[in-house]
Amino acid sequence: MHSKDQISHDDYQKTADWLMSQTKHRPQVAIICGSGLGMLADTLKCQDSFAYSDIPGFPQSTVQGHAGRLVFGELKGKSCVCMQGRFHMYEGHSLLKTTFPVRVFKLLGVETLFVTNAAGSLADGLQPGDIMIIKDHVNFPGLVGLNPLCGPNDDKFGPRFPAMSGCYDKNLRCLAMEIAKQLGVAGLMQEGVYAMVGGPNFETIAEARLLHRLGVDAVGMSTAPEVVVATHCGLRVFGLSLITNKVVKSYEDLDSVNHEGVLEVGRLRSHTVQQLVTELIGRMEINNNTNNAA
Numbered sequence: 001m002h003s004k005d006q007i008s009h010d011d012y013q014k015t016a017d018w019l020m021s022q023t024k025h026r027p028q029v030a031i032i033c034g035s036g037l038g039m040l041a042d043t044l045k046c047q048d049s050f051a052y053s054d055i056p057g058f059p060q061s062t063v064q065g066h067a068g069r070l071v072f073g074e075l076k077g078k079s080c081v082c083m084q085g086r087f088h089m090y091e092g093h094s095l096l097k098t099t100f101p102v103r104v105f106k107l108l109g110v111e112t113l114f115v116t117n118a119a120g121s122l123a124d125g126l127q128p129g130d131i132m133i134i135k136d137h138v139n140f141p142g143l144v145g146l147n148p149l150c151g152p153n154d155d156k157f158g159p160r161f162p163a164m165s166g167c168y169d170k171n172l173r174c175l176a177m178e179i180a181k182q183l184g185v186a187g188l189m190q191e192g193v194y195a196m197v198g199g200p201n202f203e204t205i206a207e208a209r210l211l212h213r214l215g216v217d218a219v220g221m222s223t224a225p226e227v228v229v230a231t232h233c234g235l236r237v238f239g240l241s242l243i244t245n246k247v248v249k250s251y252e253d254l255d256s257v258n259h260e261g262v263l264e265v266g267r268l269r270s271h272t273v274q275q276l277v278t279e280l281i282g283r284m285e286i287n288n289n290t291n292n293a294a
């Protein structure tokens with residue numbers, strides 16, 4: 001990694017200080033909206049919103065379905081900040097830029113990070129429109145050294161060698177399932193393993209079969225770097241994948257996936273995802289910032 005790719009603690013702090021000078025909100029919860037899921041921000045009350053292009057140090061969103069706006073507001077009595085649009089490695093951002101907001105959130109006082117994404121399913125039991133609670137991930141770029149934590153470690157954020165075995169909080173996963181039952185949508189939900197691939201192309205059939213054999217339930221092109229950086233700096237993490245398509249695994253299957261279809265499923269399920277996230281934020285306890293997944 002070259003030094004020009006490095007971001008100093010001061011750089012994160014400057015962005016956090018700028019945001020704190022522009023809004024009175026002091027968020028406890030941050031939400032990253034996946035493709036087509038930007039409407040999660042619409043539920044926030046007393047909003048202050050900032051275009052990414054106006055925030056010092058922030059990268060820019062380039063993907064359709066990612067508006068490029070940071071929205072602060074209240075949800076069920078909790079102070080939140082919501083990214084309407086995330087950054088992906090395939091856009092050409094360095095992984096440190098991709099995950100820049102996560103460390104800014106930490107400096108703003110955020111304790112819990114919600115990550116959401118659109119993903120293709122490999123598991124036979126996951127259909128388009130289903131919602132997968134992320135139990136664990138496979139960070140394929142990370143396994144070959146494309147990891148935002150590569151390079152000098154910033155000890156102020158976390159340790160050189162952080163554990164990742166408990167990165168998706170078990171209590172929040174259980175609470176989410178309980179809420180799904182109460183909302184009558186438990187039939188749409190199950191836990192599973194998300195894998196991040198680099199993208200931007202969707203999978204070949206051979207790649208889909210490989211991922212399936214490896215035990216991956218859903219695949220996408222994001223999330224893992226954000227979760228790695230969040231866990232490194234001690235944030236509690238909860239993640240949801242909206243299944244937008246089945247990944248084609250058979251040479252006989254003539255279906256093929258496209259980004260418009262991915263966004264469309266997001267629109268169709270937006271209300272349910274919104275309800276789940278709102279209830280979960282309303283009912284979860286704050287100040288219990290321990291990683292206890294199993």
Ligand SMILES: O=P(O)(O)O[C@H]1O[C@H](CO)[C@@H](O)[C@H]1O
Binds near residue numbers: 222
């Ligand atoms: O992961 P999110 O941002 O939800 O988006 C997913 O959807 C896009 C492909 O349609 C890719 O960017 C993939 O990662």
Ligand SMILES: Nc1nc2[nH]cnc2c(=O)[nH]1
Binds near residue numbers: 197201202219221262
């Ligand atoms: N890699 C990948 N990302 C996705 N995002 C939404 N659907 C998919 C998919 O099928 N594959």
